[in-house]
Amino acid sequence: MPRQLWDISPAVHPAAPVFPGDTPYSQQWCATIGPGCPVNVSAINMSPHVGAHADAPLHYDADGASIGNVDLDAFLGPCRVIHAIRCGPLVEWRHLEHAITADLPPRVLVRTYARAPTAWDGDLAAYAPETVERLADLGVQLIGIDTASIDPATSKQLPSHMVIRRRGLRVLENLVLDEVPAGDYELIALPLKLVQADASPVRAVLRAL
Numbered sequence: 001m002p003r004q005l006w007d008i009s010p011a012v013h014p015a016a017p018v019f020p021g022d023t024p025y026s027q028q029w030c031a032t033i034g035p036g037c038p039v040n041v042s043a044i045n046m047s048p049h050v051g052a053h054a055d056a057p058l059h060y061d062a063d064g065a066s067i068g069n070v071d072l073d074a075f076l077g078p079c080r081v082i083h084a085i086r087c088g089p090l091v092e093w094r095h096l097e098h099a100i101t102a103d104l105p106p107r108v109l110v111r112t113y114a115r116a117p118t119a120w121d122g123d124l125a126a127y128a129p130e131t132v133e134r135l136a137d138l139g140v141q142l143i144g145i146d147t148a149s150i151d152p153a154t155s156k157q158l159p160s161h162m163v164i165r166r167r168g169l170r171v172l173e174n175l176v177l178d179e180v181p182a183g184d185y186e187l188i189a190l191p192l193k194l195v196q197a198d199a200s201p202v203r204a205v206l207r208a209l
Contacts, residue, residue, distance in 0.1 A: 006185070006206040008109075008175045009052040010116065016050055017120040019148055023047040048199040049148075054191040055171045059198040060161040068195035074142040074170040075202070078209070079107030079187040081180050085114050089152060090128040091145070099182065100138070107187050108135055109144035111177035116146060126152045129159040136167040142187075144172035144204075175204055184209055 010016065018024045023046055031041040048067070049055075054075060057064025084095035091110050112125035124147035132150070135143060143150065143164070150160045150171055164171055172189055186207040191200035 003186075004208040006180050008177055008180065008204045008206055009202070010174060010176050012046075012051040012201070015118075017117065017148070018047060018050055019153070020120065020122075022049055025050050046201075048194065048197050048201060049173070051201055052172065052174050052176070052189070052204045053199050053201050054189065055161075055173065055199050056191075056197065057165060060158055061165050064165065066195055067191050067197050067200040068193040070170070070191070072190055074107070075172075075187070075189045075191065077107060077187060078105035078184060079109055079142070079144075079206070080105050080184050081109045081111060081177060081182055081206070083111045083182045084125075085111060087112055087125055089123070090126055091131055092128045093131050093134055096131065096135075104138055104140070105184060106139055106141040107144070108140050108142070109146075109172070109175060109177065109187070111146050111180065111182075113146050113178070116176045116178055121147065122153050124148055124153055126150055126155075127160045129163045132160050132163040132169070133167070136163070136169060140169065142170040142172065144175050144187075144189075146175045146177045148174055172202065172204060180206060 025046040027044045056067035058066045082099040087095045127150045151158045189202040189204035
């Protein structure tokens with residue numbers, strides 16, 4: 001029997017929320033089916049941070065690798081979904097420690113919303129940098145969250161991004177974990193091979209182990 005799948009990617013469309021000042025999704029038709037044309041062909045314009053996405057080191061490090069030059073290992077494999085619903089502005093260690101065990105997988109996704117928003121949320125929950133440090137100490141290679149950033153929306157120093165830069169972690173943002181019970185899964189969230197980009201959209205899914 002096929003293993004159950006959870007699609008944890010939000011829909012991408014012109015009204016999909018974006019970080020203020022970022023480029024929203026738009027699409028135009030370059031060709032449409034009709035006399036003399038057998039196919040529909042479109043062109044899209046969007047920030048690579050729209051919808052579920054993987055940040056590249058280039059996003060937060062001027063000398064960092066682009067997403068097309070990042071190893072894929074971190075984006076595929078066992079992960080743990082931890083619920084920290086309505087935890088407040090920062091995901092602190094106390095919000096996660098109930099789910100931290102000796103067999104913690106190298107990927108951790110945190111749910112903070114009871115229901116994912118359909119509009120921009122300037123009060124989004126983010127990771128406390130100390131939490132990221134402790135996860136890295138335990139061998140975690142990738143962190144994810146169901147908000148638009150692992151740092152507060154107004155942050156200019158991006159302390160949690162600086163931790164993942166220094167510790168070599170990968171990150172997924174804008175996940176939708178509304179229907180996902182806490183527990184362990186297989187994560188599949190491969191970024192596109194965009195060799196100059198600071199991020200890439202992903203079709204993130206979880207599969208039952």
